[in-house]
Amino acid sequence: MSVDEPVPPPFAHRGMPTLTTRSPEWEPEVDARLARVGTRIWIVADVFFFAAWFFAFFYLRALNNNYDWLPAGTTHPTRAIGAIIVLLAIVAAGLYWAGARAIVTQRATARLFFWLALLAGVLCFVVQIYEFKNLGFDPQQGGGFPSVFIGLKGVWLFQLTGAMFWLATQIAQARPLGDATIRPKSVVTFGNFMLFLAAIALVSYVVLYFV
């Protein structure tokens, strides 16, 4: 394969992708491999990120400083709502996973699954906000459990939002000559992160509502 010096396209912006390359190191296969390795590393890093919050949970719960782990009058939030959030996260991840598997053979089906996954994710977001609004306690009044509850769920929600944004870009790119079509393996890789977020939601649910 011959390697051409890339020619800048006339209307490219810095940071914008360009279509000028024929060099072997930018082949979709290479990118897919890098995405797979990078996503795994990223997920492990994210495990450390969430580990800090779970550590805070068990540490503050064990210390129960000033008997204020659960301030007087505070109850655990309703388990049913928490369960809905977890279920929606799992459904979103599952739908995405199914869509990613279909992206090569049945793009229309994949797009449908992606849309449904996005819908589940957005619903998950909405239910979580609803839960924040109806906690049964006020984190501004302090307390170990309320702090960890708000914090852990807050940072998780932030990551879910980012994941939904990326999912939306996958939908936009799941068309002929779109990036998701050209690099289907990278699409599958992102499903690992969705599954990871769902798993964190599940573990958080067990810890925050049952422990």
Next chain:
Amino acid sequence: MATATLGTGGPTLQASERQMVLPTNLLTGIVLAAVGYYVGVQIGNGFGFNDGLNTGVLLGYTFGSVMFLVGVGFANYPLARLFGWPIAPQSAGDEYRGAWRFLNLSLDHKVIGIQYLVAMLMAMFFGGIGAMLIRTNLLSPDQLVVPPDKYLVLVSMHSVMMIFVASAAIVGPFGNFFVPYMIGTNRMAFPRLEALSFWLVPPAIVILLAAPLFGGFPTGWTGYAPLSEQAGQGFDSYIVGFALIGTALCVSGVNMLTTVISLRAPGMTWTRLPIFVWGVFSASILGTFAAPILASAVIMQGFDRSMNTSFFISSNGGSPYLWENLFWFFGHPEVYIFILPAFGIVMELIPHFARKPLWGYRTAVVGLLGVTLLSWFVWQHHLFVSGIAPALRPFYMFSTEMISIPTGIVFLVAFGTLWRAKISMTVPMLFCLGFLFNFLIGGLSGVFLSDVPSDVTLHGSYFSMAHFHFTIVGGEIFAIVAAIYYWFPKMTGRMLNMTLGKIHFWWMMIAFNLAFMPLFAAGILDMPRRVSTYAPSLQGLNDWVSFWAYLLFASMLLFAVNVIWSWFFNPKVAPADPWHVRSIEWTLPTPLPRRNFERIPTFTSGPYDYGNPSPRPAADLGSEPAPA
């Protein structure tokens, strides 16, 4: 309109003519940052929390940083994806030539390396000014320049700024620039993440420098609760600054690890990896996985200070120990993020200038990875006198002292390489030897601090301050300076003046040791850290220290003059291989071509095969294109 084929036999794509409304560049970034800050402050104050207006400042910094990144151009790619515009793998082809590219978002690892180098040197200058003010204040046993509370602010600014520098000043400039060459690739795994890791740094520095406008913060770099909870809005700089730097460390690590794992050229086996790459790799492991802990911890601080949660407030069910544990669980790996790449530099340079193979290469790798592993199990040595359960102390004492074994291996390897070698005393080599001397003192003094009985006496004194300055300044900074002298010709195409370099070395070495050695004595004589006054009997000692500290700063000014003069006013282009070494980056022409390798090289032997009468070349670079 440019057209190009994507891959072999792939579909033909056409470049999109659509573009963002705003031209994205540094200027747009600054303007949007100001807008973002204003909007953030308004929104934050609009919540009406009983928070001392911290929410506004926190959101202001956060929005400002995000909008800065948007303005610089980081939103272009995600938005183009979202709009469904054609996306293709990023090439290096969309870069501007000329000096302007250094002030803008670039995805070229060479440009990013230089951006990092300049930013780090500037931040080091700011931190150094802080050090000079501290030493000026300590000329007299009672406060001279600033009142006690402002003295704490000064110490905090100096420490956090220098921690920013120490975290990124090797992997940022030299890792980004040279790792792709050393492993034989034309690309980084994630060029956008690599660029992001750099562009997070300027806002972090600006936000930190803004802290004094809000009264600064009194916590030092450790940010301990409850002091941090009580601090004014200045502490919000600490939170957002460290969140940005932590993110930079993490994304830089993901990029670097993936690059080294997946993009090594044929023949570049793990056992041929240059030891510098191993240093960067092991530091990246720590950065990738420790920085998220820091991010979590500072987010908790942010929640405490804005929404009035109580992660770190014991009267409300929280605990300051939670902060101390999370912080040091990050913080101890963090100090190895500083030093492992410095080990890498020293072990990389010594064989080249000793003209001998790196003695015990595999042992050296085991040493680096051993430090990487052990550094997760030692963090409570920072809490020996904080009231942790006494039964925990022996374990952490033992694990900390264990770390001197892999660290000792590094020394063994260095001295084994120097043994009976014909050492060429170039300036980079001098700084490496200076590193060995200084870090030996830094490391040995660390053993006293890991030892519980002596730590009980020495903790919080100038002894520990002298210890970590010997490791970070005498160690890491010396290694950075060595790396600059060594790689500057390849990075900039200009040699530094080596006569000035030799003067710089002896000046810096003597001034550093004479400034910091007496501080061990000051610590044993019970002079506490972070206090603006001291016993009058220690004034002679402190004046001596300040005198040599000024000279140390002056030696760095000489270095700055050398760098600026050689870079911008010296017309002479450096030879391609001024050191006559085997490492692959020196076999390439200077100035470096835009594309690293015309053809991906095949590595045929290790980088340190000196002393072999007929050595094979380190790599087959090939002149004709690779077969199809």
